[in-house]
Amino acid sequence: MVCKKSTASKVKTRKVAYKRKQHAHSYASRSWRILLLTVRAVQKFSSFKRKNFRIHEKKRIKKYILLKYHNNTKFRVENNSHASQRILNKYHNNTTFRNKIKSRSKIHTLNKYHNNFDFRNQYKARAKTEVLKKYYTNNSIRLKMIQRALNSYRSNNTLITRKSRQLYNQRRRILKKYASIQSHKCTLKHSNLYKQNLKEFRKIIREGPDYVCLSCGLALFRNQVIPFVKDKYINEKISYEIKKHIQSYLKYSSSTEQKWICKSCSDKIKKRQMPSRSVVNKLKVCDVPSELKRLNNLEKHLIALRLPFMKIVNLTSGKLSSRLSQKGTKGPLHCVPSDVEDTVIALPRPVDKSMM
Ligand SMILES: [Zn+2]
Known part of the structure; x- marks a missing residue:
């Protein structure tokens, strides 16, 4: 006799089977997850260990090589030659590296040139020798240099x-x-x-008339002037008015440059007198007006209000050209006033009265 199961019991059996299956499945998936996590942790740990190991190794090798470099001469020489060879190769093959090196060395040389006096002199001497050597050995360069100098001579x-x-x-x-x-x-x-x-x-x-007097403004030689010391002429004892007068004779600025005064002006100022050739003694020379600048010598003579007469002599003797030699006056100097009113009115002559 076959005992048939009821529908309810069938459902119950299935539920139980399903639950068992679910339980088994969840257990398996959890185990897998744990396993995966463990594997990852182990991997991470080992990589961390490897990293540390690598750093340690690097440090150790570096220390060892440094020690060897300092103690072993052969190794040092070899290493240096290898390094220089490597850098040379890099210099020839890598354009960026080459340009970088070039610009760096240029800046370094420029700095050294500007800051180091000995280096600058040596550099100049070397450059001069090289140029001279080229000039004397290479004909084409010599011709080029001569041509350039000639052009510059003509243009300037x-x-x-x-x-x-x-x-x-x-x-x-x-x-x-x-x-x-x-x-x-x-x-x-x-x-x-x-x-x-x-x-x-x-x-x-070596020294010319380079010393300018503060009072008269003349350019004089060193033996004609004395250094200007303000306290010699202006001090607390003198009255305010004299002080002001003396200050008007001297045209000096507050610059720290050495100032000079000629002996004649100095003597006069010490006597509280105005130097006869001082600029303030109505001796200031004004600029020539632009209308008179273009006149030639004859035109200048025609309109001159004073005609000076003097004997001019050459101060040097010998074969030197009289045009270039230094001139001086000899004897008395006469200034003759000239009435140029008629000349100025008469000139320029009209074309019909020019008798041409
Ligand atoms: Zn003077």
């Missing part, structure tokens, strides 16, 4: 340049003269004396 033709060239030529002529005297006339006996005199002469002519 101002009044100051012409003047400086004249002086340069004059100096060369004098030097040539002295050189010829030395080579032909000077005997061994006089040679030392001559050299000594030339040395002294050069020492004397």
Whole structure:
């Protein structure tokens, strides 16, 4: 006899089976998760360990190599040569690296040039020697340099340049003269004396009339001026009015530059008098008006209110051109007043009265 199960019991059995299955499944998934987590933790731990190990190893190797570098000469030399070879290769193959090195070395050299006096002098001397060597050995470079100098000489033709060239030529002529005297006339006996005199002469002519008087504004030589000391002329004892007068004779600024005063002005100011050639004694020279600037010598003579007459002599003698030599006046100087009213009215003559 077959015992049939009721529907309710069937449902119950299925529920129980389902629950068992669910329980088993959840257990398995949890186990898997735990396993995965464990594996990950182990991996992380091992990598961390490896990292630490790597750092330690690196440190140890570095220390070892440093020690070896300092103690082992052969190793050091090899290492240096390897490094230089490597850097050279990099320099030749890597454009960015090459440019970086070039710019860095340029900045370094420039800084050194500006800050180090010895280096600058050495650099200049080296550059000069190189240029001279090129000039004397390479014909094309010599020709180019001569051409460039000629062009610059022709293009730079101002009044100051012409003047400086004249002086340069004059100096060369004098030097040539002295050189010829030395080579032909000077005997061994006089040679030392001559050299000594030339040395002294050069020492004397090194300074020109570069000292400007505070009162008269004249450019004078060193032996004609004395250093200006304010307390010598202006002190607490003198009255306010005299002080003001003296201050008006002296045109000085507050700059720290050394100031000079000529002996004549200094004596006069010490006597509380106005120096006769002081600028404030109506001797200030004004600028030439633009209308009169373009006149030639004849036109200037025609409209001059005073005609000075003086004897002008060359202060130097010898073969030197009289045009270039230093001039001086000799004897009395006369200033003749001239009535230019008629001349100014008559000129320029109209075309119909010019008799041309
Ligand atoms: Zn003076």
